[in-house]
Amino acid sequence: MSSLIDNIRKLSLDAGDSSERLALEASTSDAEALSQHLEDEFVQSALMSGMDLREYSKSIEKDLKTVERDAVKDYIQQADQLASLHQEISSCDKVLEQMEQLLGGFQADLGAISSDIQRLQEQSVLMNQRLKNRQAVRGELSQFVDDMVIPQSMIQAIFERQVTEREFLEQLHELQHKIQFIKAQEFKEAQAALDVRDVIEGLKQKAMEKIREWLIQKIYQFRKPLTNYQIPQNAMLKNRFFYEFLLGNERQVAKEIRDEYVDTLGKMFYSYFKTYASRLFRLQHDDTATKEDLLGAEDTIRVSGFFSSKPQVRNRATVFSLGQRINVLTTDLEAPLIVPHVAQQNNERFQFEALFRSLQFAMVDHASHEYLFLCDFFLVNGQSLFDFFGQIMGKAIANIMKALEEKIAINFDAISLQLCIQMCAKYEEIMLKRGVSALDGYWKNIRSVLWDRFDTVMHLHIESLRLADAKRLGAVDTRPHYIVRRYAEFTTALLVVSQHSGMPIDERLQALITRLQAEIEQLLAKMAAELKNPKEKHICLINNYDLVLSVLMERLNEDTRETSSFKELQQTQINRYVEEMLFPHFGALMNFVNECEPLVDQGHTELLRRYTEKVPNLVRSFSADWKKSIDQINQEVMRSFSNFKNGTNILQGALTQLIQYYHRFQKVLAHQAFANCAAKNELVNIHHIMVELKKYKPIY
Known part of the structure; x- marks a missing residue:
């Protein structure tokens, strides 16, 4: 109890000290603090009311002492509870002290565990690394032992x-x-x-x-x-x-195998192609083209014998026409090879290009197979592969080239030579698709030989046309000449072969065909000159040009330079022929128109009046004879031109020209110089003429 009272006194002393401390602090505050208190609302009201501050301070102090005594009494009354609180706080301090000791021990234990975990982790990493190293060593060692051991x-x-x-x-x-x-x-x-x-x-x-x-x-x-x-x-x-x-x-053994293979296969291919080429060319037609089989050659060749001198007619159809020979570039290009002994048993004979195709296709097949075999088996490529291939196939290729050069040198068939040239291009393309380029030089050499011979033969044809004597080529009339038919078939054949190549026409071939055309035009001019009637000359040229155009347009899929050229030549002759054909029937009218039109254009009225006297006769003559004249023209055209389509086209051209002349005639008569000419009323209506002309239009 005495301790509680001491505590209360202590508390009261603390309260007194606090009031004195507050008073001291209030009295010692700076001017700024004083000014702040003076600004207080209560202080200002006290000052304004005139209250004595010292009295006010004493009352406040008295109130504080009263509050202090009340607080001490309250503390005394709560002494038991405060003592109990003090005991509880002390016991709590002890409990907290124990918990602090317990947590301290736990913290120490955790620190030890963390160290153990870190140590175990380091040991685990080390053991894992050792395991990996041992496994790697074991794998390599196991593989080493497996590779080293001979089972x-x-x-x-x-x-x-x-x-x-x-x-x-x-x-x-x-x-x-x-x-x-x-x-x-x-x-x-x-x-x-x-x-x-x-x-x-x-x-x-x-x-x-x-x-x-x-x-x-x-x-x-x-x-x-x-x-x-x-x-x-x-x-x-x-x-x-x-x-x-x-x-x-062992490269020496490998070289032995390779050398043995080269020697054996080289001899085998040489023997095979030599024998095959020799037997193959025995199957060529006996009736092959010769130096006499030229475009300008006569159809009959006189063979003078001891007892007689009979003309021998030679069939040159296969020399100047294509026919089914184009198949070597299409359906037969990769057809089975010709088997010589089978063909001999069947008495079969072939054109040169068919034999050439079989020989070249054999080369393509064998060379392709051999080239790919060398690449796969002997493991060579690039230039080494080309050299290796040349060692094996070189002798065979040289032998083929020699045999072909001999056969090509005596070949006078230009169509056959051109077919062979295009075949080489197609076989070279096949080889490239197969990835075999070792025969590029071979194809180049063959084409060079073929082109040289083709150029020679074409110049022979051109020269034969240039030197051809129109008087010795048989009777010349208005019908198409056999020389022209040869030329048409021959030129068409060359152009068709070129089209089947799939490439634009070769410049060398085009130049030769152009020269050939120039010579045939010159020869036709010579033939036409043999005819005395100018109209027959035009008919002769038109029929021959029509023959050439018919053959060209029938066989070719597209217009060519030759087609356009002959169309122009034919149209020129048709225009001249129409003038010649109309003149006997309507010559006076045509001359009148041709003479008066320039005067009309120049305005020479006085000069035109001089022709007034001719108008009545022209009008009456035309009105009386125009129907009969048209019928005669129709009959003449039908007789002169064997090609019905060509004849009807020429007839329509003639009738069109007649209508134009008559229209021009009416236009001239409409000039004021002929204003007083009464014969104008007798003119046939142009529409009436056109209705009549429709009867002659073709039905097709």
Whole structure:
């Protein structure tokens, strides 16, 4: 109880000290604090009311003491509760102290556990790294042991199995791997490689011995006559790893195999193509083109004998026409080869281009197969492949070139030569599609030989037309001449062949055809000059031009330079012929129109009046005879032109020209110079004439 009273006194003293401290602080505040108190509303009201501040301070102090006594009494009354609170606070302090000690121990334990976890984590990382290292070492060591060890199955397969068996090939691949591995280890100076080197070397020698023997046997099979050489080639191709094994381990043996192959296949291809070409060209037609079979040659050749001198007629249809020969560029381009002995048994004969096609297609097939085989089996490419291919096919190609040069040199068939030129281009395209470019020089050489001969033969044709004597070519009349038909068929054939090439016409060919056309035009002019009647000359030229156009337009799918040129030439002659044909019937009217039109244009009225006297006779003559004249013109045209379509076109042109002349005649008569001419009333109505002319229009 005494302690409680002491506490209360202590509290009261603290309260007194607080009031004194407050008074001291209030009295010692600076001027700014005083001014702030003076601004207080209550203080201002006290000052305004005139209250004495000292009295006011004493009353306040008295109130404070009263409050202090009340507070002490209140503290005394609550002493038991305060003592109880003090005890509870003390007990709480003890509990908190214990908890602090407990948490401190727990914190120490956690610190120890964290250290253990960190240590375990470091140990785990270390152990994991050791495991990975051991696994890596184990894998490499295991692979090293596997690569180094020679299993018994490999030894048995290499020594006992046939080279064509699957097990041998599999073990050969594995042996090659081990050989490469041992070489790598020897380079690294691995001691373990010395333990198996002798065994590996023995297996390698045995494998090469068996492979070499098998390959030599396959190559020797090519030497057997009538053997399909592609069968052993396919067998070698299935085991292409054999040569790769030899090449990788013993280049001398690989070179031996390669040299043996080159020697054997080179002789085989040489023999095959030499024999095939020789037998093939025996099947050529006996009736081939000669130096006499030219465009300007006569149809009959006199053969003077001991007893008689009969004319011998030669059939030159195959020399100057194309017919079905174009098939060598289309349907027959990749047709089966001609088999000579079968063709001989069937008594078959062929044109030169058909034999040429069969020989070249054989070259395409064999060369393509051989080129791809060399690339796949012997593992060569680029220039090495070209050289290798040349070593094998060189002699055969040279022999073919020699045989072709001999045959081409005596070939006078220009169509056949042009077909062969286009065939070379198509076969070269086929080779490029197959990815074989080793024969590019071969095609270039053949085309060069063919073009040289084609140029020579074409110049012979051109020269024959230039030197042709129109008087010796048979009777010349208005009908198409056989020389012109030859020219039409011949030119059309060359243009059709060029179109089937799929390329624009070659400039060299176009130049030769243009020269040929110039010569045929000159020859036609000579032929027409043999006719005395000018009208017949025009008819002759029109019919011959029509023949050329008919053949060109029938066979060609598109307009050509020659077609356009002959159309112009024909139209020029038609215009001249129409004038010649109309003149006997309407010559006076035509002269009147041609003389008066310039005067009308120039306005010479007085000069026109001089023609007034001619008008009545012209009008009456035309009115009386125009129908009969048109009928005569129609009959003349139908007689003169064998081509009905051409004749009707010419007739329509003539009637159109007549209408134009009559219209011009009426236009001249409409001039004031003929104003007083009464004969104008007798003119036939132009519409009446046109109705009559419609009867002569073609029905088609």
